[in-house]
Amino acid sequence: MTTREFDGVRLERVREFVWEIPREGDMRVPARVLASEALLEQIGDDKTLQQLKNATHLPGMTGQAICMPDGHQGYGFPVGGVGATDADHGCISPGAVGYDINCLPGDTDVRLSFGRRLPLETLRDRFENEEAAVATGEEVLSSDIRLFTESGEKPVYELETATGRQIEATGDHQFETPDGMVRVEDLSPSDTVYTHPFGGLEHEDPEAFTVLSEADFADENPQIRRVLKDRGLLPLRSTDDEFNRLLKIIGFLLGDGSYGGEGQTWFYGDPEELEEIRDDVRAIGFTPSKIYERDRSHDIDGNTFDRTAYSFKTTSRALRRVFVELGVPEGPKVSSGFSTPEYLGQLTDWQRALFYSAYFGAEMNAPAAQHDKTLYCPKVSQTRTVDTEAAGRAFFEDMAAFLDGIGIETNEIEAFETDSNSSEPTVRLRLGIKNGSENLIRFFSRVGYRYHPEKQRQAMVAIQYLRAKEREISRREAIAAEAKALADGGTDVSEIAERFGINDRFVERSVWSGRDSRPRPGGDFPGFDEFRAETDVRPDGAVATKLEAIRDAGTKPVYDIGVTHDAHTFLANGFVVSNCGVRMMKTNLTYADIQGREEELVEALFANVPTGLGGGGVVQGDMDTVEAVLDRGVDWAVEEGWAVPADLEHCEDEGRRPDADPSAVSKKAKDRGKNQLGSLGSGNHFLEVQRVTDIYRDDVADAYGLEPDQIVVLIHCGSRGLGHQTCTDYLRRIEKRHGDLLATLPDKELAAAPAGSELAEEYYGAMCACINFAWVNRQLVMHRTRQVFERVFDRSWESMEMDLLYDVAHNIAKKETHTVGVDPQGRPVGGGEAADGEDRELFVHRKGATRAFPAGHPEVPAAYRDVGQPIIIPGSMGAGSYVLRGGEESMNLTFGSTAHGAGRLMSRTQAKQEFWGETVQEELREQEHVYVKAQSGATVAEEAPGVYKDVDEVVRVSDALGIGDRVARTYPVCNIKG
Template sequence: MNCLPGDTDVLLEFGRRIPIEELRNRFEDERAIVAGDESVASPIQLFTERENAAVYEVETETGDRIRATADHPFLTPDGMVELEALSEGDDVLVQPFRGLEDEEPDEFTVVSKDDFADENPQLVRSLEDRNLLPLKSTDEAFNRLLKLVGFHTGDGAIGHGGQTWFYAEPEDLESIQEDIRAVGFTPSKIYERERSHEIDGNSFETTEYSVRSSSKGFQKLLCELGAPDGRKIESEFTTPWYFDRLADWQKALYVSAYFGAEMSAPSAQHDKNLYCPKVSQNRTVDAADAGEQFMREIAAFLEDVGVETNRIERFETDSRGKRETIRLRLGIKNDSKNLIRFFSTVGYRYNRQKRTQSIKALQYLKTKEAVIDRRSEIARQAKAMADGGTPVTDIKSQFDVNERFIERSVWSGRNGRPRPPADFPGFEEYCETVTVDENLTTRTRISAIERAGECSVYDIGVTHEAHNFIADGFVVSNCGVRMMRTNLTYDDLQGHEEELVNSLFANVPSGLGKGGVVETDVDEVEEILERGVEWALENGHAVEEDLLCCEDEGHREEADASKISQKAKERGKGQVGSLGSGNHFLEVQRVTDIFDDERGAAFGLEEDQIVVLIHCGSRGLGHQTCNDYLRKIEKQHQGLLNQLPDRELAAAPAGSQLAEDYYGAMNAAINFAWVNRQLIMHRTRQVFERVFDRPWQEMEMELLYDVAHNIAKKETHEVDGEAGEYFVHRKGATRAFPAGHPEVPAVYRDVGQPVIIPGSMGAGSYVLAGGDRSMELTFGSTAHGAGRVMSRTQAKKDYWGEDVRDELRDQQQIFVKAQSGATVAEEAPGVYKDVDEVVRVSDELGIGDKVARTFPVCNIKG
């Protein structure tokens, strides 16, 4: 908290940047850009400040700079790391797009009801119902419409019957769909068709992708906002009439979307220089002047934001039919500093390929500029030393550069800045070494960290689960549960709490991002998805008894790894054996109460015994798999979704191919989750061995049970007196099969399946047994935890993480360690329901019977 000086720029939604200090009185009305799985906008929920804090300046090899306090976390390839733990040579992740300075737009009415005087009243009402009439320049919907109009001007078409078409790659069309929905309309699915082309006698095939809106209101609104109607080559459109009245960042929404459709991507001209990005149009002779005016208006905007352009080119082309055409072209000057300004402030929208390439171009050009700046400084110093009488041979020994460079600097003099060295890579070679993630971040190396005095510092908090935001270009700040019993007592543990919580935190990866107990590749992930805990057993991370005490013995036969996307597998390969974030945790507990002696003995539990509870799931792999299939469901079953009271209920109809694919993918993700918890348990055993100096087998660290949360399974149940197969969705629930059920492990079949109900980290948890009435009342289910009574946003307003941690330690002897104070605040005991009451209801209903109660000793969180 409280980590950035007031002049640090924060990147906001719609490509705006603002000094963090200026968010003080308006943060609740803004959304900051977050580097989550993708680059997204998230509401800001918190603003803090502190006076007289020591700050340090971080500089990277690409010339990026930021000042921050020592405890300020930076996103690195290994997750969030506080500045004090970083050194020169370490890598951090940056998002190089900086945006334009925020400014309040002049408020005026862009479109009013009068503009639709000749239209059907029903069309007008549809726009009014969506709060689009009147449309003002300060409306959020207007900003989204600016992007849609800009892109449509480049790569869209107005069709008959109210159809409005957009053409792009599928991932870019998904962004267009999101903005169409955001302004209140329903986009179509993404269409694809094969197209034949012939250029200079050469024939070839391409795949064309498109999205349309069939709303006449949407079409009329876009045309009123300046989208060209009819054949663009014959049209006399320029920029929209209101363009000059917009704030620069609003103009950039329109222009960058147009560039996403029409401007060339960054590419190498020769070796170390880039071509100037160009945008061109064909117009008929009659419309050519309007086309040139359009180019001039765009060039004038670019000049206003510090981007220089070349002279507009105008030349005749081959005639089309009976009409002569003129080709118009506008290019961005390819001076390195000019291109850096362009790519970092305007760039491209609705085109991920061009945005990705522009980030690589930015990093390449900034690296080249930093190298040239260093060589300029060496040349200046060498000349000064020579003028002072230092022999050239001595000067050469002072600098790690080519000797000829020193000689030319001293004897020949230089006109202008030096060139980069001969071994500096060309752009294409550089691109092969640079990766840009889905969230548009890329890594760069720290070149210097220096003390930079003291000043007031500020921080913001976002609602997004990634809990980060972009500051000066830097990124800053399926589940289930298993219980393992031991033969240790609370007396054995006392005095070791601090050592144990620190060792567990250091050895069990937690928090967002990558990092697991083991390193795996995609092939191994596929094996885990197919085989579950059998993979862990074969690779030395489990023993046979672990499988016997796991739901389904840690393996779902219906798993189909081929139904999981490559993107999900890539996310999963770096997270095998990690807790993640949110409400996931690893907790060392002591048994405080035994309510059922017979079942307690069957479960191997007794009072004062130490147990370990592990709560986590399938991490990024499961989250990505869910997202992948939700998008497929939206595309294939839009009609069904429109009938649902809440889109969160989206599902594929049972029996459909999509439902079968999703079920196979979900079962594979369940296998992954079981392996994830198994590896964490295996690592926990190793930590206990080191802390207590004895083998884990001597401490009888055995799995009591692992039960899944938040999954759907095909099960046989009796409904209306008849047995049938059903999909049982346990969302916010867990399985609770009674005694005698064939799917309960043999060792527990006489007493019922163990059920583990976590509470808060200040209230304890429960072990239940599946109740006799669970099959009759709840399809063999009960609650899977205490459940929240307060949102994470409100929790961070009401609680201070450090205070919660200190109170738990001082008043209840509970030792907590987490990646951040915000995480502790989000999981404060007061934000959860009374777990005692939740369990009382389950017990009295007979769906889950009380066996034992546990209380926290040590807790680690992401």
Template sequence: MSNPTFEADGITLEKVREHVWEIPQEGDMRTPARVLASEPLLEEISDDKTLEQLTNTTHLPGITKHAICMPDGHQGYGFPVGGVGALDAEDGCISPGAVGYDINCLTGDTDVLLEYGRRLPIEDLEKRFEEENAMVAGEEFTPSTIRLFTERDDATVYEVETETGDRITATADHPFRTPDGMRPLEELSEGDEVHLQPFRGVPDEEPEEFTVLSEDDVANENPQLVRALEDRDLLPLKSTDDAFNRFLKLVGFHTGDGAIGSGGQTWFYGEPTDLESIQDDIDAIGFTPSKIYERDRAHEIDGKTFETTEYSVRANSKAFQKVLLELGAPDGRKIESDFTTPWYFDRLTNWQKALYVSAYFGAEMSAPAAQHDKNLYCPKVSQTRVAAVADDGEEFMADIASFLGDLDIETNQIERFETDSSADRETIRLRFGVKNDSENLIRFFSTVGYRYNHEKRRKAAKAIQYLKTKEAVIDRRATIAREAKAMADGGTPAQDIKSEFDVNERFVERSIWDGRSGRPRPPAEFPGFEDYCETTTVGDDYTVAARIRSIEPIDEAHRVYDIGVTHDAHNFVADGFVVSNCGVRMMRTNLTYDDLQGREEELVDALFANVPSGLGGGGIVEAGVDTVDEILGRGVDWALENGHAVEEDLLHCEDEGMREEADPEKITQKAKDRGKNQIGSLGSGNHFLEVQRVTDVFHDEVGEAYGLEEDQIVVLIHCGSRGLGHQTCNDYLRKIEQQHQGLLNQLPDKELAAAPAGSQLAEDYYAAMNAAINFAWVNRQLIMHRTRQVFERVFDRSWETMEMDLLYDVAHNIAKKETHTVDGEERELYVHRKGATRAFPAGHPEVPKAYRDVGQPVIIPGSMGAGNFVLRGGENSMDLTFGSTAHGAGRLMSRTQAKSEYWGGDVQQQLEDQEQIYVKAQSGATVAEEAPGVYKDVDEVVRVSDELGIGDKVARTFPVCNIKG
């Protein structure tokens, strides 16, 4: 006999009837909460925070009847996945948290790397984030505007430490970039790799404001030159201007590797990649750089001749040249020049000095290199001056050394050498370098380093990680030496001491008996720097991979913060770490499983090659702003007009593929920018495209109405609105925090952020969310259209001949204004379905006409190795669940646990060998995270739905081919 109650970590659920469990209303709860599950499913649901989150949702103003958890429920963010909540549309609220959003947070002291090599604690960005650019690690290392700043209290955080000693403190949901893409911290374990950006920059300071170029400085110049400067807002030029920071870099590099030519020509010499960066800065200031020139040059040294290729770029503006010279670029032959650091150098902040110095080092300083095996040379810089101006050259170097000293970077003494005098003049060689002990070099490379020199920066990133790794190994050996000596002093036999440590026995002996002084050396097997460089990869964004040593919870709760950037990479660099609506549609065909057998690999390869997937951008169509607005406003009607759909597709889509309440103007430009390159793409995680065969039809009449029969091939597409929907939720979360703090303070969990019904913000969010729904429908429509084209090529017949028609498209994460009967009265409600599916019964006016007599189709994905189900809206759904049912099997295991228990390649092979299921994905980790054993039993989820009458079984399908992001 079943128990009348169920105890789950302090929460008591009372059994109302079979498969219905209630958490009684108490305290500040506005309604009871209900879980629809069998006892085995309830056991799984109670393993995480689902019940706590469900209880919290009952505190939302206007919540009606019950907060509901479906049979596939599991812990979400604020609101459980598989949750349904109906909130009064007049007196209640609308909650992005009950639709789906993420706040991924860092503690306030986390340094964010900003443009121009500055670093700033994230908490200090609150009042200025919209004025700042954060550094993004994408295809290259580049600045991006910040469009979002969030904060919340009382968060549980974890300290992450890598084997190289890098540390960061973050919440469990904060994503970290890994070799397999972005992964939340909760999915990472010791030994996993994360991407680091070793350049940490210089602490941010507010520059002193003063004029560096005034009208007086150009009083005697041609009026045309003056107008050119005024047109570009360079007159006057102040120390706080963005253009000045760019000029600092250009002056620094030009001092090392530039030349002033006649007629206003200003030349820069370097490698093509570096010259492209110089072109970008010249262009950003407002001038037009030349193309990159290339020429072969002959040289002779010690009687030997050889050729090199010289690359250069120039600016042809006399106005540009005038500014460069006024800001301290040397004129004429540098060997004869009396130039020193610019006249304003001492008045600059350290980060501004670093712009000038690092650009000079990019041109002139030696790259990181091995001195012998495991030690590096001192990076050195030198100049040759005629004797008459050698003191000026020494002053120049002394100023730079003094600046480095302010950053605790030690330098060697400046050296002077007499050189072979040319003609009748004496020349002096001047040289100094950065001291080469490990900690000093790490400070130098990670705070100043090199600018406008891609290869030196890549080598510096390797040098930082090499030196950190070496120091970590030495620290460990020093600890072993101390512990071994202490054990010996305490009388422990030497052999027992040797067995205690996993190091060379001779090292232990020397530690015990030889009286070791100073720090030990790394072991003989530790690689030399050049060997390390051969095996270490540095990306074009200067990131390197490092293994996690530990992830430890921090006892006290913290106030935490996050930012969002506009760049498509959607990441930023924090403490050196790179840290970032869905639905489902089914298409039927007249193909049978026999038609497909033998072609599985060809089909899965073709689909994978033609349907974009994965974390990044790239979709089936590229859109401008006007096109994105049309998609947001019109939904699938846009696809029809542009040849990506047929009329029947709209008739078989929820709301005919368009939410009329959508308003593209309520979507931010940042969200549109995220979405414009992702239209027609699967994304990653649990999103997929799957070719399936129908194995069972349980209800002949409804199966016939849906066009389903046994052995038939169908296609299931599961994805959402990609980055656009995610950004829209984040944008409105920020506004809710600013405008409705009073409501937030009343809720037990700030992640339930909500705007009061009737407020302008609630109306704006609803209009924006509906626009995002339109975007998601178009996204799935384009994928379906491309799938039709792939089938045409593989099976050599038209998609119309194969009757590749849309069965139905239904949203999974959504809040909709709907009219429901509550206590005998009809009320308009915001029905929030987060990871739940609308399931309206037969006869409901909002069910498409094609299915109104039998009920709305409901599509329930299982896992790659289990069945999927087609249901119809059940007769009891309106009374029990506001017309809702489950949306899938529901996760049983975290992604972290999945990766520790499954190996992607093994899962792939087993599915093919045992089930004849062909899977293709962007990475093995994705396959492991989505292994069949990761999910609840979809049969049990569907059984409960069917027996409760909220979603009736119609058919079952089984995977044949699957592609994932």
């Protein structure tokens, strides 16, 4: 048996074009990939296979989870994925249907691992090699970034908190609040959001050099070298993640660590901080001990008290030698003469911050109030013998120089003679951070206290306090300046005080006495201890903060990332933030009728069919219109004169889902949809005039009304913002209500509602209503296209026989009856291939897949029942498209499904790097005689022919397996895009 493996996912070849991921662990069913060798290589190049494997965990999953030949990575469930769940005992998953991606402007700072930050846009070329900081509620962790998306220009809003922190985001982007994730559009000033004030330092690529080599261990036992080599620590390079972790450990050991016997290294601290260090020890390949606790009695100046001491140790001689080589002395620190490790000067600022912040976590005092509204200067100190005082001063001088280089001022180094029990006189050296508000904010937010979560939490509160204090002082400064101007104009002091709600004494000092310094906060401004007691700070350091303003910020290019961690959050500008169908119309025109008029036609279509992001449609509807469309589908369009009865007869489900429940669709979704009814949207949505180039099955083509050289029109679009909003709404509701089910799934993006639950019923009704909306949307675009053809060719659309061939949905979960096998308990376990099966009602999830019912199936429209349901497979602008018919094997292999297009091969970001839109347009026009019109060159680049898989190969697999049989091939004449 032939096997293949991609990123740890193993596949076995069942037969030609059929690959199976065997059932293992908690998988409920196996998974299958339908692909040729060439397509499998492309499918295995991203997270598609892992997502497919994850989908098998959905409750009630039946048969196999299936990936079509056009499959590629999506959110949660792969695009091109099909999965059937039992409608009585399974679930329905919005994530397995599809949803939208939320966005932030490109200059938004994203916090990364190791205390770094980068503007979001710059992650485009490096996201696969980066880890983002994820706030879980309990801690801040690092998570791989799995996706980077670029969504063109969108309207954005600026949010500002009461402490002056700002961020811009699209209206549908979600921010974490004490009540969960909330969209910007649902937030109001005075609402509370979580911010994480620590920002870290701008990322710089480290200078590559070897920190430790085998030569540094030449005198050691060869076993030590082998241990270090096996763990990737020898050689140790400045660019290694292990080195970054070691920088933190070394910084801590110089404060609160020591060596013991038999290769022991001891770490002392509170359990919470020790757990973080243990995580890093494990990450570099070693096993830490458990955390020990010991009750100890202390007597200081006659005061006796008991305290529990906590510690853990490592016992690797090899690891201890690494610590020594990196600068942690083996003798007593007070007399060892250690100073700054030489290699530190060659490192980036963010790497040096790892070292110093861990030292500060061990040695520096936590933020505390010196006076009511003034904080102490944070300090670190060391005791040195007189002989090693110079080394200690050098250590602090290097520290001060580093801090100064990143904008943090320090006080002069202080020295104090100490009483000591040692045989040598000692000196206490001390270095402090200047305690001006802005300086402290820079220190706490750029460096802070690593390995000491409690100190770091207090630092987050201190940042919030100092920012609030600065805003209050700035407000009083502005009042003072305005008060002086009013007094100079003759306004009485008491009247000025009343106008600003401030005391007379403040106004008098502002007007007459003058000030040598900035005003102090008012008497009603809280002290630090009061502020700290009233501030909600989470274990991960996120602080609850009031919003002060939400403003329109214009239209900007926007981006987003997706992380692998289940929390699905990341830190952006310090905020905790958290992602169709097709129809074909025939004509009796031939390619000869179009030639010479392509440019006229494409310009007319572009001018009359709304495209692009945002609002604008053929119909400017009100809420009653949207309600009627959601309820009645294309029946509404017939009633309003936008369709004819024959359109119903050639549409899936006759253009109406009777299970639709408009009341289950939120007002926000309806508001988004009412101005988009009859529009293409953006991305891969398009309207394309095509000519039929090949016929493969004459009898079926005749039944479909297709012949060589005929002109047809392909329309690809969906339910626009209404559908995206609906899916997002239900994902969030399901995550909250069915968190117990979510906890059993390997990916939060698969969030599902149990079959029969209230939310499952509501979501199904809402989704069916969205399908109705999508059918009407495409119907209106088709009707407008008919009108454009009438004007361009000066004849009626009826005389040009512009009739609907078929309309089929792509992103959908439908209740359908299929034959499945059952286990002894009567639960569905087999697929369509199972012998002696029985009919079961299933939720068949098709995400970027097409229904493909064969001849004779009762749900195929009467006009096509004898030959099978039409299937429309769009290709790229330079490769053409296909018309297929439902194959005889589709019910056995794929729950009556096949591919829905060529499938992306390249991300939109990569496409824009590889292709130039104007060049693509020119080459298509000059070489292929294809005329393309779009909102921007970037849109054309994103959809360039080289961006997609080989549609010929996708269709070849479908045809060979008998799930979708080739009928005809078409080729573009002209194309419009959003």
